[in-house]
Amino acid sequence: MKPDAGRATLAVFLTVAWLLNASIATANENEFQVEFTVLTVYRDGLVEVTQTVVVNETYPSVTLPLLATSVENIIVVDENQTPFEYEITGSYLTVFSLGAKIVELEYDTTTLTLKEAELWTLVVDTPYNLTVFLPEGSIIMYLSDVPTSIDTEDNKIKFSLFPGSWEISYELPILSPADFRVSDLKITPAEVEAGEKVTISAIVANMGEETGLYTVSLKINEVVEDSRTVMLGGEESTTVEYRVTRENLGTYVVRIDGLIGEFIVKVKPSQPFPYEYIAIASIMVAAAVFVPFVLLRRRRPTAERLVKTHPYLRQEDKDVIQFLTEKGGKAFEAEIRGRFPDMPRTSLWRLVKRLEKMEIVKVRRIGLENQVELRK
Numbered sequence: 001m002k003p004d005a006g007r008a009t010l011a012v013f014l015t016v017a018w019l020l021n022a023s024i025a026t027a028n029e030n031e032f033q034v035e036f037t038v039l040t041v042y043r044d045g046l047v048e049v050t051q052t053v054v055v056n057e058t059y060p061s062v063t064l065p066l067l068a069t070s071v072e073n074i075i076v077v078d079e080n081q082t083p084f085e086y087e088i089t090g091s092y093l094t095v096f097s098l099g100a101k102i103v104e105l106e107y108d109t110t111t112l113t114l115k116e117a118e119l120w121t122l123v124v125d126t127p128y129n130l131t132v133f134l135p136e137g138s139i140i141m142y143l144s145d146v147p148t149s150i151d152t153e154d155n156k157i158k159f160s161l162f163p164g165s166w167e168i169s170y171e172l173p174i175l176s177p178a179d180f181r182v183s184d185l186k187i188t189p190a191e192v193e194a195g196e197k198v199t200i201s202a203i204v205a206n207m208g209e210e211t212g213l214y215t216v217s218l219k220i221n222e223v224v225e226d227s228r229t230v231m232l233g234g235e236e237s238t239t240v241e242y243r244v245t246r247e248n249l250g251t252y253v254v255r256i257d258g259l260i261g262e263f264i265v266k267v268k269p270s271q272p273f274p275y276e277y278i279a280i281a282s283i284m285v286a287a288a289v290f291v292p293f294v295l296l297r298r299r300r301p302t303a304e305r306l307v308k309t310h311p312y313l314r315q316e317d318k319d320v321i322q323f324l325t326e327k328g329g330k331a332f333e334a335e336i337r338g339r340f341p342d343m344p345r346t347s348l349w350r351l352v353k354r355l356e357k358m359e360i361v362k363v364r365r366i367g368l369e370n371q372v373e374l375r376k
Contacts, residue, residue, distance in 0.1 A: 031055065031056055031059060031062050031063070032053050032054065032055045032056070032062045032064065032103070033053065033054045034051060034052075034053050034054075034128045035052040035053065035054055036051070036052055036129070036131065037049065037050070037051045037067075037126070037128060037129070037130050037131070038050045038051075038130075038131045038132075038133070039067075039112070039122075039124070039130060039131070039132045039133070040133045041113065041122060041132065041133065041134050041135055042135060042346055043135045043172060044344070044346075045110055045113040045114075045115060045120065046108055046109070046110050046113075046344070046346060046347075047068075047108065047109050047110070047112045047113060047122070048106065048107075048108050048346070048350070049067055049068075049071075049105075049106065049107050049108070049109065050104075050105070050106050051064075051103075051104070051105040051106075052102065052103075052104055052105075053102070053103040053104075053105065054101065054102060055095075055097050055100060055101065055102070055103050057097075057098070057099055057100055057101050058098075059097070059098065060096065060097075060098045061094055061095060061096045061097060061098070062094070062095050062097050062103065063092050063093070063094045063095075064092065064093045064094075064095065064103070064105065065091060065092055065093075065127065066088075066091045066092065066093055066107070067109070067112065067124060067125075067126065068091070068109035068111045068112055069090070069091045069111060070109060070110070070111045071088075071107040071108065071109045072107065072108050072109070072347075073106070073107060073108045073347055073350050073351070073354075074086070074088075074093075074105075074106070074107045075104075075105070075106040075107070075350075075354050075357065076093075076095055076103065076104070076105050076106075077103075077104050077357060078097070078100040078101075078102060078103065078104070079100065079101060079102035079104070081104075081357045081358075081359075083312060083358060084096060084097060084100070084103070085312070093105070106350070108346075108347065108350070112124050118171055118172075119141060119169055119170075119171055120169065120170050120171065120172065121142075121167055121168065121169045121170075122134075122166070122167070122168045122169075122170075123166070123167050124165075124166050125164070125165045125166075126161065126163055126164065126166070127163055128163055129148075129160070129161065129162055129163065130159075130160075130161040130166075131158065131159070131160055131161075132158070132159040132161060132168070133153070133156045133157070133158055134156060134157045134159075134168070134170055135156065135172055136154075136155045136156050137155075137172060137173045138156075138157055138170040138171070138172060139170060139171045139172075139173075140157065140168070140169075140170050141169040141170055141171055142167065142168070142169035143167075143168055143169075144165070144166055144167040144168070145164070145166065147159045147160055147161050147162075148160040148161065148162050175208070175209035175210045175234065176208045176209045176210065177208050177209075177210050177212070178206050178208040178210045178211065178212025178214075178232070178234075179206065179207040179208040180204060180205070180206055180207070180212070180214040180232070181204075181205050181207055182202050182203070182204050182205075182216060182256060182257035182258070182259060183202065183203050183205070183259070184201075184202060184203040185200075185201075185202045185254070185256055185259040185260075185261050186199075186200070186201045186202070187199075187200050187254055187261045187262070187263050189263070190262075190263050190264065191263065191264045191265075191266060192246075192263065192264075192265055192266070193265070193266060193267070193268045194246070194247050194248070194249065194265055194266075194267065194268060195245055195246075195247055196245065197243050197244070197245050198243070198244050198245070198246075198263050199241065199242070199243055200218060200241070200242045200243075200244065200254055200256070200261075201239055201240065201241040201242070202216070202239070202240055202256045202257070202259060203237055203238070203239050204216055204230055204232065204237060204238055204239075204240055205232070205235075205236070205237035206232035206233065206234060206235065206236050206237070207235070208234060208235075209234035209235070210234060211231065211232065211233045211234065211345060212231070212232065213229055213230070213231050213338075213341060214229070214230055214232070215227055215228070215229045216228050216229075216230065216240050216256060216257060217256070217257070218242045218244075218254070218255075218256055219254070219255040219256070220244065220252050220253070220254055220255075221252055221253055222253070222255070225242065225244060226242050226244075228240045228242075228335075228338060229338045229341065230334045230337070230338050231334065231337040231338060231341060231345065232334070233345060238332065238334040238369055239367070239369065246265045247265075248265065249265050249266060249267055250264070250265060251263075251264050251265075252264075252265065302325060303318070303321050303322040303325040306321050306360055306374070307321070310358060310360065316340075316343065316351060317351060317354070317355060319340070320336060320340070320348075320351060320352070320355070321355070321360065321374070323336065323339050323340075324336075324361070324372065324373075324374050325374065329373060329374045330371055330372065330373035330374065331371070331372060332366075332369045332370065332371050332372070333348075333349075333352070333369060333370040333371070333372060334369065336348065336352070336372060352370075352372055359375060360374065360375060361373060361374055361375060362375055
């Protein structure tokens, strides 16, 4: 082949390739537009990615590039918080979004950060603008380029980054280890009749900065009655509560982690009871037991029904729902963390928020604690 002919062929090939890339870029622009992307980096290196994407409602699906090759805890919903079906191929996520205008995407990854000695580095290659939050107390050691802006929000460093490849290195202050203290022992009531319930509670606080597990044991007359394991982050606290009954009369000594109290079981006073009321009382007792039982069975959500009506739940979602069902439909966040100690606290909280978005649970703040309750 003559040199001029070879150059002409190469020119035609490059022109076709450029036109093909331009058509793909135009198609992608018509298919979706990323409104914003936020990366929240945690102390353990986990990165939470949150995106809001405007999509073409006439397209049956949209394919979005992921910022990492390995992701977990994926949540994909529309503008009405209705979950989408989706598929992952390599580093791309295909969302079946027909009829939707907005796709809200959340996922976690540990592949965007690496650690050498005490130095952490966030490495990300982004085709669009990013907002990055580093862990509280981070000390910046290196930036591969000058960000669009640097700010602080909620005591965290906030970066605004333009598209491109970025490396951000930082160090974290050493946290004091978990240090648990138990206080405020309460016994209610202090005197009961045989068979009546006594409520015993205490406050457990982590005075350190690191997250840790702590087992709180209730002893009655120096015999272990019950034990609870709680997981608390730095400077967090929770209330542990026990309910006990005793049939034998006497004084019972209560001990929780060095705190001591007591309750007294006394004899029931005898009262004459007219025989003509026995039949009426029996009927009333039976109604009082049977009617609430029936209503409770009708109203209390079951794990099987929730799983059946939400077929796309992950196994960890089903496990938490089953635990809530066993607890009568509600439990404090600390109780859930104690039941699933191997699940990172951040992942568990995002799991709860995911179930809340799907309207499976609702979260209420009670004192210093979050209570998670299955919806009726």
